[in-house]
Amino acid sequence: MTVDIVVLKKNHLNIELLLIKRKNEPFKDFWALPGGFVNENEDLEVAAIRELFEETRIKITKLEQLKAFGKPLRDPRNHVVSIAFLGFVKNNIEAIANDDAKDAKWFSTNKLPIVAFDHDEIINFALSKTK
Template sequence: MRISKIFVTVDVIIAKIEQSDFFLLLIKRKNDPFKDFWALPGGFVDENEDLEIAAIRELEEETQIKVTHLEQVGAFGKPFRDPRGHMVSVAYFGMVPENTIAVAADDAKEAQWFSIKNLPKLAFDHLDIINTTLQKQNL
């Protein structure tokens, strides 16, 4: 019997509207891989953990933002998207009020809102995940 070496992660696209522009929340990674790069909040799904619960947990752990529901966008699993191994990420989307403040915590060095018109260079395949999400949400 062959044991799979594929891991499941979640990534969270959180948006808010401010001054008629859409802003996305990104975190600056504290650890390798992609240390000091901007990325979507997210991380590994724990054993026996529901995917949406994992996304809600990771969002709160890294940004202190609490939500009760996120919408699943899709799965992203191209080999080599993560240098640590074969990771399949399930992406989730949510909107928060314009006055929502993010505070970096856990393995996030910083948390910051960026206009979708002016995103920084991103870790992993997070730009692809964002673009797919924006298309699906008609943003």
């Protein structure tokens, strides 16, 4: 079980999405949503908050659970189900890559890079919920 976190912030002209560049395989050097595996006996939202902080140094206290994503082969390592979360931060929040993130960057939702796993599906679902 994993968690993936869609973090958005508004700037003057548009909405920006936080992505991390993966340091490890699978999808090494691809952009991806912050996230990772849930620890044994760990609450899902707690896991999402922890993973977001570990990878980006962004502290957030409230996330909205969106949906489970569990299509076979979404992760080449195994059949992994991910619970997606959505959070918002203030415009002046900066991300600092840490842990298994090589880089962390804000992208305009109008111009996103190719992303790892099925994160494009997760991002599109989250954005449809914010309109």
